[in-house]
Amino acid sequence: MAAEPLLSVRDLSVAFGAVEAVRGLTFDVYDGDVLALVGESGAGKSxxxxxxxxxxxxxxxxxxxxRLRKADGADEPVGARADRLWGRRVALVPxxxxxxxxxVHPVGDQLAAAVRSVTGLSRKDARARAALALERVGIPAARxxxxPHELSGGMRQRAVIAMATVNEPELIVADEPTTALDPDLREQVLHVLAEQREAAGAALVLVTHDLDAVRAHAGRVLVMYAGGHVESGPVDRVFGRPRGPYTAGLLAALTPVERGRRLPVIAGSPPAPGALPSGCAFAPRCPLADDRCLTERPEPQAVGGRGGGHEVVHEVSCHRWDAVPESAAGLFAGEHA
Known part of the structure; x- marks a missing residue:
């Protein structure tokens, strides 16, 4: 029997008036899971x-x-109870x-305030716990x-990881936590985040553009485009054999090429949220699109088996998924290197 998900998301949409910026997302996050949300800027990940x-x-x-599963096996809506869940069961790494x-407040005091808001510890005990949390992410207690302005960018990011994990939440959402960091610091911060997530026993939803980080740190991935689902499943399945042309294009763009060869690129730009085509949102940029793609919006369909110990299938929202070649770089030939 499959495990019950910690977080259950069904038909999630976010609209601004008549404009839908997120369209009908359905997915689960399990205990200890690491789910990555990936896609171009404007895909709706954040x-x-x-x-x-x-x-x-x-x-x-x-x-x-x-909905977030409760200890008694029931669940509760996150939005309606966000004030009670924040810092206790769910946390954000911004x-x-x-x-x-x-x-205007020292970093240690801010962590201590986060501790006291949840635990009710004395100021002295909360400061001690805050100092320990900072030490665990590599920041000396003396700091x-x-x-915040006296810390480096990497130290500040580690400090917010400490703040997110200090009360051992069940779910952490990390929204592009390494965007402003250089490559070495990025990997350090992701390593610290992985360590602290594991220590807290938390699940993680990681929003990122870094597909290499997804390979290294995530168990499952959900690829988004124009606010909707494109492809999802275990990382090794989705990245090892992408069945959606958009996913294949993203991965092909990261594949090293020989000097003088064409760099694979996805031509064009994503549509504006208020100007989506009537069919598949990716169809105007897709080299495999046919008449059906231009007129009929695809729904997620299973194209693979289970993975990760859960009832998780490889799903893709594409009419032409069976036409995507194993090596898709040729579909997206771009400019000379």
Whole structure:
């Protein structure tokens, strides 16, 4: 019998008036799971992550359901109870640590306040726990009195990871946590995040553009385009044999090529949220699109078996998935290197 998911998302949509920026997403996150949300800028990844935490922007209308399993086996809607769940069961690692941290309070005090808001510990005990949390992410306890601007970018990002994990939440959402960091720091921060997630026993939803980080740190991936589902499943299945042309294009663009050969690129740009085509959103850029793709929007369909110990299948939203070749670089031939 399959495990019950920790987080259950059904037909999630986020709209601004008549414009749907996120369209009908359905997925599960299991205990200890690492699910990556990937796609081009504007795909709706960060908006999806915020909706999971009840943090959709003002003016947005959220549809569908996002439910977190309770200890008694029932579940509860996240949006309606976000104030009670924050810091206790769910936590956020934001993209911009400098904006997320208060500039007028020492980092240690901010962590201690997060501890006290959940545990009710004394100030002394909360400060001790905050110092330990910082040490666990590689920041000396002596830097507890430092203000955010006195820390490097990598240290600030580790500090917000410490804040997110200090109360051992069940679910962490990391929204592009390494965007402003150089490659070496990126891997350090992702390693720290993985360590702290494992120590807390938490599940992680990771929003990222870094497909190499997905390979290294995620168990499952959900590829998004124009606010909707493109492809999902275990990382080794989706990246090893992508069945959606869009996923294949993303991966082909990262494949090293010999000097003088053409670089694979996905031509064109994603559609504006308010100007989606009537059929598949990717059809205007897809080299395999036919008349059906231009007129009929595809629904997710299973194209692979189970993986990761859960009832997780490889799914793709594409009419032409069976026409995607094993080596798809040729579909997206671009400019000379």
């Amino acid at each position: 908006l999806t992550a915020r909706a999971l935490l009840g943090m959709a922007p003002r003016g947005a209308t959220v549809g569908g359901s996002v 993209q911009d640590a400098l904006s997320a941290l208060s500039p 507890c009195r430092a203000y």
